Amino acid sequence: MTEGPTITTIAQRAGVSIASVSRVLNGLPTREDTVRRVMRAADELGYVPNSVARSLRNRRTDQIAFAMADIGNPVYVAMVREIQPLLKEAGYRLLIHSTDGEAEDELGVLRGLRERYVDGLIISPLRGVTEEHIEAIVAARAPVVVIGSLPDDMPQGALVDNVRTDSRTGVRLALDHLHAIGRRRIGFLNGPLDTVPGAARAAAYREALEALGLPYDEDLVEVGDFYRDSGASAARALLSRVPGVDALMCANDLIALGALDVLREQGRDVPGDVAVVGMDDTDLASVTWPTLTSVSLGSAERGRAAAGLLLDRLQNGPREPRVVVVRPSLTIRGSTTLPGTSPGGAR
Amino acid sequence: MTEGPTITTIAQRAGVSIASVSRVLNGLPTREDTVRRVMRAADELGYVPNSVARSLRNRRTDQIAFAMADIGNPVYVAMVREIQPLLKEAGYRLLIHSTDGEAEDELGVLRGLRERYVDGLIISPLRGVTEEHIEAIVAARAPVVVIGSLPDDMPQGALVDNVRTDSRTGVRLALDHLHAIGRRRIGFLNGPLDTVPGAARAAAYREALEALGLPYDEDLVEVGDFYRDSGASAARALLSRVPGVDALMCANDLIALGALDVLREQGRDVPGDVAVVGMDDTDLASVTWPTLTSVSLGSAERGRAAAGLLLDRLQNGPREPRVVVVRPSLTIRGSTTLPGTSPGGAR
DNA sequence: CAGCAGTCTGTAAACGTTTACGGCCGGATG
DNA sequence: CATCCGGCCGTAAACGTTTACAGACTGCTG
Numbered sequence: 064m065t066e067g068p069t070i071t072t073i074a075q076r077a078g079v080s081i082a083s084v085s086r087v088l089n090g091l092p093t094r095e096d097t098v099r100r101v102m103r104a105a106d107e108l109g110y111v112p113n114s115v116a117r118s119l120r121n122r123r124t125d126q127i128a129f130a131m132a133d134i135g136n137p138v139y140v141a142m143v144r145e146i147q148p149l150l151k152e153a154g155y156r157l158l159i160h161s162t163d164g165e166a167e168d169e170l171g172v173l174r175g176l177r178e179r180y181v182d183g184l185i186i187s188p189l190r191g192v193t194e195e196h197i198e199a200i201v202a203a204r205a206p207v208v209v210i211g212s213l214p215d216d217m218p219q220g221a222l223v224d225n226v227r228t229d230s231r232t233g234v235r236l237a238l239d240h241l242h243a244i245g246r247r248r249i250g251f252l253n254g255p256l257d258t259v260p261g262a263a264r265a266a267a268y269r270e271a272l273e274a275l276g277l278p279y280d281e282d283l284v285e286v287g288d289f290y291r292d293s294g295a296s297a298a299r300a301l302l303s304r305v306p307g308v309d310a311l312m313c314a315n316d317l318i319a320l321g322a323l324d325v326l327r328e329q330g331r332d333v334p335g336d337v338a339v340v341g342m343d344d345t346d347l348a349s350v351t352w353p354t355l356t357s358v359s360l361g362s363a364e365r366g367r368a369a370a371g372l373l374l375d376r377l378q379n380g381p382r383e384p385r386v387v388v389v390r391p392s393l394t395i396r397g398s399t400t401l402p403g404t405s406p407g408g409a410r
Numbered sequence: 411m412t413e414g415p416t417i418t419t420i421a422q423r424a425g426v427s428i429a430s431v432s433r434v435l436n437g438l439p440t441r442e443d444t445v446r447r448v449m450r451a452a453d454e455l456g457y458v459p460n461s462v463a464r465s466l467r468n469r470r471t472d473q474i475a476f477a478m479a480d481i482g483n484p485v486y487v488a489m490v491r492e493i494q495p496l497l498k499e500a501g502y503r504l505l506i507h508s509t510d511g512e513a514e515d516e517l518g519v520l521r522g523l524r525e526r527y528v529d530g531l532i533i534s535p536l537r538g539v540t541e542e543h544i545e546a547i548v549a550a551r552a553p554v555v556v557i558g559s560l561p562d563d564m565p566q567g568a569l570v571d572n573v574r575t576d577s578r579t580g581v582r583l584a585l586d587h588l589h590a591i592g593r594r595r596i597g598f599l600n601g602p603l604d605t606v607p608g609a610a611r612a613a614a615y616r617e618a619l620e621a622l623g624l625p626y627d628e629d630l631v632e633v634g635d636f637y638r639d640s641g642a643s644a645a646r647a648l649l650s651r652v653p654g655v656d657a658l659m660c661a662n663d664l665i666a667l668g669a670l671d672v673l674r675e676q677g678r679d680v681p682g683d684v685a686v687v688g689m690d691d692t693d694l695a696s697v698t699w700p701t702l703t704s705v706s707l708g709s710a711e712r713g714r715a716a717a718g719l720l721l722d723r724l725q726n727g728p729r730e731p732r733v734v735v736v737r738p739s740l741t742i743r744g745s746t747t748l749p750g751t752s753p754g755g756a757r
Numbered sequence: 758c759a760g761c762a763g764t765c766t767g768t769a770a771a772c773g774t775t776t777a778c779g780g781c782c783g784g785a786t787g
Numbered sequence: 788c789a790t791c792c793g794g795c796c797g798t799a800a801a802c803g804t805t806t807a808c809a810g811a812c813t814g815c816t817g
Contacts, residue, residue, distance in 0.1 A: 066522065067551075069772095069773055069774085070773070070774070076573055079675045079796080079797085080775085080796065080797045080798075081773090081775095081797090082775085082776075082796070082797060082798080082799095083795085083796060083797075085774070085775060085776080086776090086795095086796090087528065088776090089501075089516040089775080091776095092794085092795085093795075094794085094795060094796085098794085100777080105445065107814090108751070111521070112523040112525065112773085112774075113466075113772090113773055113774070114525040114526060114527040114771030115462060115466045115524065115526055115527065115772085115773080115774090116466055116772070116774040116775095116802090117464045117773080117775080118462045118802095118805090119460075119466050119772090119773080119774070119776055119802050119803070120444055120773080120774045120775050120776090120802050120803085121774080121775075122802075123464060126505075126527075134487065134490050134494065135487060135488075135491045140481060140482060140487055141482075143481050143506070144482045144508075147481065147506065147508050148508070154658055156505055156507075157505065157506050157507075158473075158503055158504065158505050159490070159504050159506050160504075160508075161491075161493065161494050161495070174458070177458040178460065179415065179461060179462055180457055180461040180503070194693055202456070204414070220469075231817095238499055264599050270476050281454075283519070296806075301606060320697060327699075330789080346694075347694070347697055348695075350667060350694055350697050351697055351698070351699065352674075352698065352699030353767090416803055416804085417803070417804070418804095419801080424764080426767085427766065427767045427768075428767090428803090428804085429766070429767060429768080429769095429806075430765085430766060430767075430803070431807085432805060432806080433766090433805090433806090435763095436805080438806095439764090439765085440765075440766090441764080441765060444765080444766085459804075460802090460803050460804070462802085462804090462805030462806095463772090463802070463804040464803080464804055464805080465772095465804090466771095466772050466773070466802090466803080466804070467771075467772050467802080467803080467804045467805050467806090468772085468805075469772075493802080585801095693785090726765085742811085
């Protein structure tokens with residue numbers, strides 16, 4: 064396996080020093096004649112600079128990592144889809160880490176920053192930012208953007224920006240809508256309470272009910288996992304316990320899919336008998352039948368914001384940490400509107 | 411910004427040479443006493459090796475890239491989902507390149523191999539492997555796995571393995587099934603003919619009809635793009651031209667989604683009036699209503715195979731190029747089976 | 758006690774760049 | 788003609804590792 068040409072090879076062929084070669088290739092001022100000879104030699108040899116050597120010398124890798132729980136989750140796909148072109152545009156390559164939501168893996172990625180194989184990191188920790196996460200971020204001395212919530216008491220040295228959404232308001236939007244279309248017995252299918260989204264949504268559901276003057280009823284709440292199967296089981300349990308439920312608020316779209324499966328199986332009309340709202344507004348929401356009303360937490364926008372913050376720090380150097388909050392919105396579709404009825408109309 | 415400790419720092423603190431430090435850290439035989447001192451110093455300093463310097467010296471980056479048209483496409487997501495854990499297991503990091511299917515971007519990635527920022531590449535070129543692709547692969551001198559079809563006349567020097575599927579057989583499976591449930595006027599909604607999948611599926615459709623003894627009718631074929639909107643337009647056009655069509659074969663699941671939209675809008679029963687078959691068997695297929703019968707081209711399996719081939723080459727050195735062919739299969743769902751009817755039954 | 762084998766360690770080179778520094782040469786100036 | 792200045796260029800060091808090689812030391816043998 065012949066090794067490729069290096070600047071030394073070019074220097075020999077062009078009869079100049081490696082310093083001149085480097086200068087020419089980097090466009091530094093050089094005599095016309097030298098430029099031509101170097102360019103010629105480089106072309107003939109088909110020279111391509113070695114990015115590893117360059118990284119070592121320049122102390123930058125032009126790589127950025129994105130770490131999330133599961134690349135199979137449409138929410139993260141939406142983020143990657145926004146992040147990738149922004150990074151490419153700015154000359155960075157993208158590394159992907161799927162952590163399965165394991166804190167251990169997340170920490171591994173954060174600690175990996177010290178190996179200096181990336182210039183920065185965007186991370187979305189599923190179970191929140193622990194003491195250990197923070198330590199690792201501080202020790203990394205590389206810019207990090209956390210998508211999700213961050214403790215208030217971040218230490219000074221941490222080069223960390225934050226992008227978050229307001230799922231509280233998101234749940235509120237959904238319940239207001241359900242209330243507006245006349246629903247009063249609104250069930251809630253949540254994910255695990257020891258995840259950040261799970262805990263936040265649980266609290267938000269309670270609050271929203273209160274704001275609407277509806278009673279909180281334990282029987283209307285079911286906790287499972289963030290998957291379709293689990294959503295189906297939860298829906299089945301809830302429906303048999305409280306047959307009169309007239310709406311289901313689901314903590315994400317996958318759970319809502321499971322709920323739709325069960326409602327169809329039981330022959331209950333959606334939204335006639337039971338209205339359903341999902342959360343995350345993934346691509347799936349427009350595919351189901353009926354199509355799924357869903358709270359958009361702005362995945363794409365969060366991805367864009369995170370990439371923007373990171374690039375800003377990399378390009379413009381240190382500054383005060385920033386927080387970007389993305390406002391949720393409600394996308395109303397068929398699972399809460401009877402055909403021919405306007406979205407806001409009563410039932 | 412304090413720079414982190416290097417082996418030099420450790421060497422000073424431990425009172426030994428950097429060579430000894432390196433030996434200890436790499437587990438080479440060393441006197442007990444020295445080991446202890448080095449380990450102690452490394453711990454106290456919180457040393458982490460610099461992966462860039464290591465890469466430069468070792469001539470390997472422990473990174474692998476995956477290049478595909480669009481990370482938003484569920485087919486590629488399925489592949490990434492399989493590839494990532496295999497690479498992680500083998501100690502490689504994963505880089506993602508979304509090329510938008512632009513030949514220029516694909517070539518950019520291939521040429522990038524010469525910059526040596528990755529040890530290998532998995533690529534899925536949307537519009538086929540051109541002369542230029544091949545040149546770049548040969549020049550790369552790094553192992554490449556192509557997912558998709560590869561010309562027969564690859565030059566000797568190319569370190570390239572190949573994973574492909576047999577979409578011909580896939581289309582055949584679908585048409586056999588449609589024929590078996592009594593459909594005779596089977597329309598075909600295809601993607602662009604200048605893409606590899608588009609061309610292959612067009613030919614396969616013709617062949618399959620012939621094998622079934624059905625006439626080929628131009629009016630039954632519509633060419634658009636591989637997206638949902640485009641699938642809808644195509645379906646609309648086809649249905650108005652040939653109202654009596656009793657089945658729609660779609661070149662991918664997204665097109666099939668569009669077709670389902672239109673059929674619902676026109677009040678035609680699926681599968682009663684028109685049966686629908688998609689292709690790729692993505693997650694979407696189990697979400698639609700009715701759920702979508704779809705030809706699985708084994709995305710996950712192709713991803714696994716590609717990662718396996720690449721790792722094999724990286725770990726065991728040069729060998730003859732290999733080709734893995736993944737057999738398609740048909741996943742039968744609601745869009746071709748009347749409730750209560752067994753899948754194979756007549757209409 | 759000389760010689761020798763065997764361990765362990767340190768020096769230095771190498772991986773392929775970028776860049777500080779000083780030298781050389783030309784022309785312009787006094 | 789001596790001096791100075793500016794523009795180019797080459798030498799060498801640096802980035803942080805790994806590793807070939809040779810030297811130092813130990814303890815043993817004859």
